Amino acid sequence: MTRRRRLTDDDLATWRQVARTANPLHATARDPAPASPEVPTVQPRPNPEPVNIPAFRIGQAQSYDHSKGHNLAPTLEARLTAQHVRMDYKTFGKMKKGKLRPDRKIDLHGMTLAQAHPVLSRFLFAAHSDGCRLVLVVTGKGKTRSDDGPIPTPRGVLRNQVPQWLRMAPLAPLVLQISDAHISHGGSGAYYVYLSRRR
Numbered sequence: 001m002t003r004r005r006r007l008t009d010d011d012l013a014t015w016r017q018v019a020r021t022a023n024p025l026h027a028t029a030r031d032p033a034p035a036s037p038e039v040p041t042v043q044p045r046p047n048p049e050p051v052n053i054p055a056f057r058i059g060q061a062q063s064y065d066h067s068k069g070h071n072l073a074p075t076l077e078a079r080l081t082a083q084h085v086r087m088d089y090k091t092f093g094k095m096k097k098g099k100l101r102p103d104r105k106i107d108l109h110g111m112t113l114a115q116a117h118p119v120l121s122r123f124l125f126a127a128h129s130d131g132c133r134l135v136l137v138v139t140g141k142g143k144t145r146s147d148d149g150p151i152p153t154p155r156g157v158l159r160n161q162v163p164q165w166l167r168m169a170p171l172a173p174l175v176l177q178i179s180d181a182h183i184s185h186g187g188s189g190a191y192y193v194y195l196s197r198r199r
Contacts (some may be wrong), residue, residue, distance in 0.1 A: 012101075046065065078186075083178070093191055094180075094181075095134065095179060098183070101134075102192070103127065103132035103133060103135060105135065105136040106138065108162070109140050111158070113158070113161055116162075120137065122149065123196070125174070126194075128199065131198050132195060134192060134194055134195070136186070136193075138186050138189065139189060141189040161199055166193060176194045176196045178192070178193055178195040179194075
């Protein structure tokens with residue numbers, strides 16, 4: 001068994017001198033904490049004003065305004081009206097008044113969504129490649145249902161779906177403007193689709 005040699009005062013002085021010049025790899029609990037900048041004192045927030053909630057009993061009837069219905073999204077007409085006009089304003093005004101004659105027309109009446117989407121896509125690609133600018137897409141207004149059930153469904157599935165298809169790939173680059181048709185061309189049961197110029 002080897003005995004450990006005790007360090008002399010000279011050895012301890014040398015060790016302390018070396019230790020003062022060394023930077024520790026990992027701070028330990030014995031290392032003095034670095035001096036931190038003065039942290040400003042945080043003032044406590046005042047207590048918020050109490051909210052006056054009316055008393056409520058289990059089984060009590062709750063008043064609700066049913067005039068707005070359950071559908072919180074804007075209507076299709078509101079979305080079409082709010083869209084930015086990307087075509088010439090003068091031409092847009094003529095189109096809305098029914099003074100422009102559509103170059104081509106497609107009728108999607110009686111088709112399912114699965115049938116209508118590829119038919120509409122082929123029609124628009126062909127019309128665009130032939131240089132047509134204004135086409136008429138007839139969707140119909142949809143059937144009135146007696147009972148919508150707990151989840152309301154908009155009237156006219158194709159009428160609501162066609163504008164979304166026109167804003168998505170691959171049709172979006174072809175379409176410059178979508179608008180409800182004038183009454184002479186089908187009114188709210190049809191859309192004017194103004195196509196971009198062929199490049």
